[in-house]
Amino acid sequence: MSNAHVKRAMGALLGAGLALSAGGAGADWEVNMTEGVTGISRTVYDLHMLIFWICVVIGIVVFGAMFYSIIKHRKSKGHQAAQFHESTTVEVFWTLVPFLILVGMAIPATKTLIAMEDTSNADMTIKVTGYQWKWHYDYMDDGISFFSNLSTPREQIENRADKGDHYLLEVDNAVVVPVNTKIRFLVTANDVIHSFWVPELAVKKDAIPGFVNEIWTRIDEPGTYRGQCAELCGKDHGFMPIVVVALEEQEYLNWVDEQKAAREAELLASGKDWGLADLMAKGESVYGTNCAACHQANGEGLPGMFPAIKGSQIATSDLSKHLDIVMHGKPGTAMAAFGPQLSDVELAAVLTYQRNAFGNDTGDIVQPSDIKAAR
Amino acid sequence: MSAVISETHHEEHPAGIKRWLFTTNHKDIGTLYLMFALVMFFIGGAMALVIRAELFEPGLQIVEPQFFNSMTTMHALVMIFGVVMPAFTGLANWLIPMMVGATDMALPRMNNWSFWILPFAFAMLLSTLFMSGGGPAGGWTMYPPLMLQTGDAFPFVIFAIHLMGISSIMGSINVIATILNMRAPGMHLMRMPLFVWTWLITAYLLIATMPVLAGAVTMLLTDKYFGTSFFNAAGGGDPVMFQHIFWFFGHPEVYILILPAFGIASSIIPTFARKPLFGYASMVYATASIAFLSFIVWAHHMFTVGMPLAGELFFMLTTMMIAVPTGVKVFNWVATMWKGSMTFETPMLFALGFVIMFTIGGFSGLMLAIAPVDFQYHDTYFVVAHFHYVLVPGAVFSIIAAVYYWLPKWTGHMYNETLGKWHFWLSTIFVNLTFFPMHFVGLAGMPRRIPDYALQFADFNAIASVGAFGFGFAQLLFVYIIFQTIRGGEKASDQVWEGAHGLEWTLSSPPPYHSFTTAPEVK
Numbered sequence: 001m002s003n004a005h006v007k008r009a010m011g012a013l014l015g016a017g018l019a020l021s022a023g024g025a026g027a028d029w030e031v032n033m034t035e036g037v038t039g040i041s042r043t044v045y046d047l048h049m050l051i052f053w054i055c056v057v058i059g060i061v062v063f064g065a066m067f068y069s070i071i072k073h074r075k076s077k078g079h080q081a082a083q084f085h086e087s088t089t090v091e092v093f094w095t096l097v098p099f100l101i102l103v104g105m106a107i108p109a110t111k112t113l114i115a116m117e118d119t120s121n122a123d124m125t126i127k128v129t130g131y132q133w134k135w136h137y138d139y140m141d142d143g144i145s146f147f148s149n150l151s152t153p154r155e156q157i158e159n160r161a162d163k164g165d166h167y168l169l170e171v172d173n174a175v176v177v178p179v180n181t182k183i184r185f186l187v188t189a190n191d192v193i194h195s196f197w198v199p200e201l202a203v204k205k206d207a208i209p210g211f212v213n214e215i216w217t218r219i220d221e222p223g224t225y226r227g228q229c230a231e232l233c234g235k236d237h238g239f240m241p242i243v244v245v246a247l248e249e250q251e252y253l254n255w256v257d258e259q260k261a262a263r264e265a266e267l268l269a270s271g272k273d274w275g276l277a278d279l280m281a282k283g284e285s286v287y288g289t290n291c292a293a294c295h296q297a298n299g300e301g302l303p304g305m306f307p308a309i310k311g312s313q314i315a316t317s318d319l320s321k322h323l324d325i326v327m328h329g330k331p332g333t334a335m336a337a338f339g340p341q342l343s344d345v346e347l348a349a350v351l352t353y354q355r356n357a358f359g360n361d362t363g364d365i366v367q368p369s370d371i372k373a374a375r
Numbered sequence: 376m377s378a379v380i381s382e383t384h385h386e387e388h389p390a391g392i393k394r395w396l397f398t399t400n401h402k403d404i405g406t407l408y409l410m411f412a413l414v415m416f417f418i419g420g421a422m423a424l425v426i427r428a429e430l431f432e433p434g435l436q437i438v439e440p441q442f443f444n445s446m447t448t449m450h451a452l453v454m455i456f457g458v459v460m461p462a463f464t465g466l467a468n469w470l471i472p473m474m475v476g477a478t479d480m481a482l483p484r485m486n487n488w489s490f491w492i493l494p495f496a497f498a499m500l501l502s503t504l505f506m507s508g509g510g511p512a513g514g515w516t517m518y519p520p521l522m523l524q525t526g527d528a529f530p531f532v533i534f535a536i537h538l539m540g541i542s543s544i545m546g547s548i549n550v551i552a553t554i555l556n557m558r559a560p561g562m563h564l565m566r567m568p569l570f571v572w573t574w575l576i577t578a579y580l581l582i583a584t585m586p587v588l589a590g591a592v593t594m595l596l597t598d599k600y601f602g603t604s605f606f607n608a609a610g611g612g613d614p615v616m617f618q619h620i621f622w623f624f625g626h627p628e629v630y631i632l633i634l635p636a637f638g639i640a641s642s643i644i645p646t647f648a649r650k651p652l653f654g655y656a657s658m659v660y661a662t663a664s665i666a667f668l669s670f671i672v673w674a675h676h677m678f679t680v681g682m683p684l685a686g687e688l689f690f691m692l693t694t695m696m697i698a699v700p701t702g703v704k705v706f707n708w709v710a711t712m713w714k715g716s717m718t719f720e721t722p723m724l725f726a727l728g729f730v731i732m733f734t735i736g737g738f739s740g741l742m743l744a745i746a747p748v749d750f751q752y753h754d755t756y757f758v759v760a761h762f763h764y765v766l767v768p769g770a771v772f773s774i775i776a777a778v779y780y781w782l783p784k785w786t787g788h789m790y791n792e793t794l795g796k797w798h799f800w801l802s803t804i805f806v807n808l809t810f811f812p813m814h815f816v817g818l819a820g821m822p823r824r825i826p827d828y829a830l831q832f833a834d835f836n837a838i839a840s841v842g843a844f845g846f847g848f849a850q851l852l853f854v855y856i857i858f859q860t861i862r863g864g865e866k867a868s869d870q871v872w873e874g875a876h877g878l879e880w881t882l883s884s885p886p887p888y889h890s891f892t893t894a895p896e897v898k
Contacts, residue, residue, distance in 0.1 A: 030819040030831060033751055048748045055738040062709060063731065069712045070727070074719075075649070081716035085651035094706045095699055102695045105745065110688060112747040117684045157827060159434040167433060169829045187681075192521040193614060195679060195754060199820040204750045206680045208615060209520060210608020213681035226829075230679075230754040230822045232514045234521055235441045238825030304507035304526060305441060334524050 034199050037221045037246075041202035043112050051105055058101075119214040122184030126175065130187075130194030130207035130229065131341070132334060133236035133293060137175045140186075144259045147341065148173045149289045150239045154297065157239075169226040172289070174243040178252035179219050187213040191336055192234060198227035198244055206231055219246040234334065236293050270344040270368040276352070279365065283353025286346045291354075294334060299358035306334070310358035319355075319364060323374055326351060339375065344368035388888070396491075399483035400888060401468045402785070407490050408465025409778070412458050413854065415497065416771075419453035420847050422446045427809075427843040430836050435827055443826035444512035445504065451515035455632065456539045457497050459766065462774045463635040464489075464546045467574050469785065471550060473879035473886060474568045476559025476895045481552035489545035496538035503528035503535075514824060516625070517592065519606040519617050523599050530600070533592045540585040547578035554578075559878070561897030565659070568877050569652065572659050573638030576666045580627045580634075583670075588624040591617060615680050622673035630669045633765060634662060636733075636773030637704055640726050642877075643780050644708050647723035648715030649874035654707040661700035661707075668697050678749045687746045694744035698737070705734055720872075721795030725776030728768055728803050736764030739814065754824075757817025763810045767846075768803070775802075775853065782860055783867035787885040790860040794852060801849035808842030 035045045073079045127138040131147075138145040148171045155161035157168075164170070177183055187196050189207035197204040201217045219225075227242040247255060274282075288297065291309075295301050299310035309315045314322050326347065329337035338347065351366040388394055398404060425446050429437045438446070468486065472479055480486050504510040508526015511517070525532070554575050558567070567575075594605040595617070604610025606617045637658075645652045652658065674682060674690040682690075708730050717723070739761040743749050752758060775798075783789050812835035817823075821832045828836065867884040878895055879886070 029815075029834060031815040033818040034820070044748055044751060047745065048742070048751065051742050051745055051748065055741060059734070059738060062705060062734065066709045066712065066727075066731070069709065069715070070717065073648075073713065073715050073717055075716045076718070079714075079716050081649040082714040083650065084714075085653050085655070085711075087654075090710070091654055091657045091703065095703060098699050098702045102698060106692060106695060109691065109745045109747055113687060113691070114684065116747055116750070117687075157435055159436065163433060163830060165830070167830050168827060192524070193518055197754075197822070199751065202751055204679050204753055206677075208608075208680065210614065211681065227820070228822050228825075232444070232518075232521065232824045234512070234524065235439075235444065237444070238440065238822070238827050302439075302441070305509065 036200040036202050037219055037223065037225065038201055038217050039220070040112075040116055040217070041200060043115070044202045047108055047112055050108065054101065054105065116215075119184050119216045121182065122216055123181045124178075125184045125186060126177070127186040127188070128175075128196050128207065130189035130191075130196070130233065130240075131336065132191050132234050133229075133240040134289075135175075135194075135196075135229075135240060135242060136190075136341070137173075139256075142256050142260070144256065144263070146173045146259075147289075148175065148243070150241060152239075166226065168239065169228070169241045169243070171241055171243045174224070174245045176245045176247060176252065176255050177219065178249050179222050179246045180249070182216055182218045184214060184216045187215060191334075193231050194229045194233045194240070195231035196227075196242065197230040198225050198242055200225040200227075201244070204230055219244075222246050222248055239293075266343060266345065270372070273367055273369070274345075274348065274365075276356070276365055279349045279352040280356060282345065283349035283351075284357070286342065286350040287353050287357075290338065290342070291350065299354075299360075309354050310360065315354045316360050316362055319351075319366070322355070323351060323366075323371075327371075327374065344371040344375075347371045397487070399479075399487050401472050401480045401483070401486065401890070402886070402888070404480075404486050404490050405465045405467075405469030406785075408461045408468060408493075411490070411493060412462035412465060412774075413857075415453055415457035415461070416850070418501070419450050419458055420850065422450040422453065424843060424847055426450065427840040429826055430828070431840040432837060433828055433830055433833050438826070440826045441509055441512055444514075444824065445510035447824050448511045448514055449500070449504065452500060452511075452536075453497070454766070455515065455628070456536075457493075459632050459770050459774070460539075460543060461493060463574075463577070463632075464543075466570075466635065466639075466774070466777050466781075467546070467550050470781065470879060471553055471571055471574060472557070472890045473882060474571050474877060475554060475557060475562055476878050476891050476897065477553060477557035478889045478891055480549050481557055482549045485545050486549050489542045489549065492538050492542040496535045496542065499531050499538075500535040503531050506531070516618075516621060517595065518621075519595060519598065519614055522595060530596065533596045536592050537589055540589045543581050544585050547581040550574055550578040551582075559891065559894040559897050562878075565656065566897065568638070569641035569655070569658055569662075570635065570638030573634040573641075573662050576662050577631050577634045580631050580666055580669065584624040584627045584631075587620060588628075591620040591624065594620075615677070618677050618680060619674065622676045623670070625676065626673040627666070627669040629762075629765075630665055632770050633733075634666070636729065636770050637662060639773045639777045639780075640708060640729055643722050643726040643776055644711050644730075646780075646872050646874040646876070647720065647726075648712050648717050650711060650715040652707070653710035653713075654703070657703055658707055661703045664700040665697060668693060668700070672697065675744060675746075675749070678746050679753050691744060691746040695741065698741050698744075701737055705730065705737070718873075720779075721790070721792060721799055722776045722780035724796065724799040725772050725779065728799065729772040729776060732764055732768030732772070732803075732806070736761055736769055739764065752817065754822055755817040756813040756821045756823055759823050760810050760813035760817055763813070767810065768806050772802070778857070780872075781879075782857070783871045784879060784882075784884050784886065786861050786864075787867055787883075788860050788864035789867050790856050790864065794856050794859075798849065798852045798856060801852070802846060805842045805845035805849055809839050809846055810842075812836075812838045812842075 033045055033048055035042055125140040127140055129136040135148045151170045151172045152168050156163045187205045187207045189209045194207040196207055203215045203217055205213045205215045223246055225244045229237055229240045294306035295309050301308040327339035329335050345368045348366045348368045348371050355362040355364045429443055506527040510528050511525050511532045513522035554571055597603040598605055604612040606612050606614045641652055672690060672694045675694040743752055779795055816832045816835045821828055869884055870880045
């Protein structure tokens with residue numbers, strides 16, 4: 001155990017005392033649920049606090065009676081035991097009173113639940129698809145779609161660099177939405193079950209392959225809201241955050257235009273022939289976000305779980321087999337079908353990269369047009 | 376004459392390893408179950424410490440995420456099926472024949488078999504950690520499609536679960552047969568000790584639900600190897616159906632893990648309050664109500680899967696109802712203490728700790744029942760805090776309380792009271808240091824089952840890790856106390872505790888090999 005660890009352990013013990021006495025002030029000692037930035041999230045917060053305080057009051061009464069008894073009715077103080085052991089009146093009383101309290105809780109809870117489930121009259125719809133281990137967003141009305149990957153560098157995760165402020169809660173492409181708009185999310189998944197959760201919006205819904213779930217939100221304040229996948233989805237479950245950026249109406253429209261322009265440029269790029277160096281550079285970044293989680297940055301995979309690409313039969317001989325497995329995946333394993341996930345350019349680049357990196361050196365160049373032909 | 380000869384013949388039993396392998400004696404089998412649970416407690420605990428060591432600070436330090444996931448999965452399977460359930464079965468074996476005035480369990484050979492399946496089942500389960508692709512890492516809930524990505528371990532995990540289920544079902548049949556057929560004259564159902572009652576109900580829950588689990592995992596097996604599509608949407612199946620089937624087993628399972636604890640608290644508290652249990656009949660009815668409700672609340676584990684509104688409302692309201700009979704139990708325990716003449720020996724301390732901390736877990740349970748708020752709690756550390764409060768200072772504390780309470784009866788020796796109190800206070804302080812901060816990080820937004828986390832969760836996680844190591848090492852004291860008591864110590868009287876009532880206290884300490892060779896009279 002290094003010195004830093006010992007210090008941390010000491011700090012933790014000290015912190016435990018502080019947290020109990022100071023009630024946990026400061027951002028790092030957050031002890032409660034966020035109030036969030038939507039009407040629903042505030043209602044949920046109020047309901048949470050209501051139930052919490054009811055529990056506190058019941059706790060004080062029950063534990064109060066118990067501790068009074070523990071202090072007063074002890075043998076060492078010479079207390080003689082009474083022998084009563086039955087009272088139907090009392091039993092009926094403490095069956096009915098909790099029941100009535102529960103009815104009091106159920107009424108606001110039911111109201112809130114009904115409001116949360118009302119996804120009608122949405123102003124816009126975004127389809128959210130969970131993948132191992134990233135999110136895909138599809139703006140149904142504007143034709144914009146993109147993947148959103150964790151952008152925290154590996155060096156930070158592996159403790160080779162200092163961790164940033166938004167460690168593990170930052171992505172390359174955030175999902176951008178307008179404020180004061182009823183947004184409907186259609187939530188589904190491509191491989192295993194994930195769960196879409198942004199605490200500040202008070203929405204959490206499982207993303208289930210073959211099912212489409214609906215949730216809605218209306219954000220009041222512009223800002224950046226961070227969440228995470230909430231359903232265990234395999235190795236990198238802890239590394240697929242959600243970042244929602246809420247913009248004012250006009251800024252949002254500008255963003256939509258930018259996205260559309262970028263898509264035009266991408267289409268142009270896939271029409272031309274690429275050189276090896278450009279493909280390798282682009283391929284390395286595509287590999288980093290899509291392949292490295294399993295096959296590892298060095299291409300060596302994890303023995304017994306994820307095969308190596310370095311020196312593999314598939315990546316060094318017949319191109320059509322290699323292309324097939326990347327495009328269509330391998331059923332029954334974690335290898336997903338990347339055909340529908342990546343563009344022609346990205347697929348061409350990553351195939352070229354895999355066939356030439358890690359000492360595979362086949363010299364093969366795969367062009368976007370080859371991918372188009374194979375689709 | 377021949378009767379006399381066979382009597383003496385019965386008293387003879389093999390010594391050494393053969394005694395334990397071939398035993399059909401309820402006390403020997405009870406000891407085997409309890410020792411097995413104790414060993415597994417440390418194995419499951421070591422896994423928990425791997426988890427807490429990795430979560431001590433942000434970043435990946437000690438284990439790979441895949442191995443981390445198999446630790447969370449295995450920790451749960453070991454603690455549920457290898458610790459709490461066998462420990463309760465061990466207590467049932469030791470105590471039920473003595474409490475109802477029987478010689479032994481009704482089905483002694485099956486009793487031997489139901490125990491000896493377990494070491495093999497767990498050897499197989501643990502061996503999967505060394506297989507290609509590692510151990511199961513899809514969580515103990517085994518949701519498909521993720522569970523279907525398990526490597527070579529998969530069929531071994533399924534088979535191990537089948538074996539554990541067979542063991543539990545046989546154990547339950549034995550408990551029911553013993554209670555219903557072997558009670559001494561005058562031991563009417565409504566005179567049985569509450570521990571016997573809660574186990575009777577638990578045994579029915581086990582028989583009703585273990586086959587459901589067996590069915591669910593078998594469907595997983597055929598989905599993976601035989602081309603069926605029960606849970607595969609692409610083949611016309613339904614991944615959510617697994618969750619419904621699993622939790623139809625899983626929620627009654629939660630009560631399987633806690634009802635015998637209610638029975639233990641209801642035995643210990645009256646003894647040390649020197650006052651009869653308050654509301655015996657209402658305790659029985661409350662237990663039965665909880666068991667009934669446990670079958671109609673399962674989908675509160677899956678509020679986020681996208682059920683229709685009517686379904687969410689139904690499961691929210693039925694779940695809230697559970698608070699009523701559970702509340703009745705807590706109120707009855709407090710009323711039992713009220714105006715008693717209390718002393719605070721170690722079993723009483725653990726029983727009181729159980730009542731208080733189980734109730735804290737009950738409060739968070741009530742909060743989790745509220746569906747619209749559960750969307751914020753679901754799959755966060757708030758849930759982890761909740762079920763650890765009901766299972767560790769809940770179920771596990773009750774088991775420890777039971778061991779201290781009946782150990783003098785079993786061994787004929789008193790345990791060391793000073794060390795017992797140390798054990799209680801260390802356990803209580805560290806268990807709260809471990810699990811209380813988990814409420815905070817959960818509410819602040821930390822999902823469960825993640826090997827690494829954002830920086831704002833760092834401080835409370837460090838505290839929880841320190842607490843976990845403290846709690847783990849405090850349990851070594853428990854082992855020391857148990858073995859010290861087995862080896863010797865102050866002689867225990869037959870009644871052991873001044874306020875103890877019940878048939879088991881009329882037997883000698885330690886009791887004869889066959890508990891009641893002539894049925895006692897119950898007045």
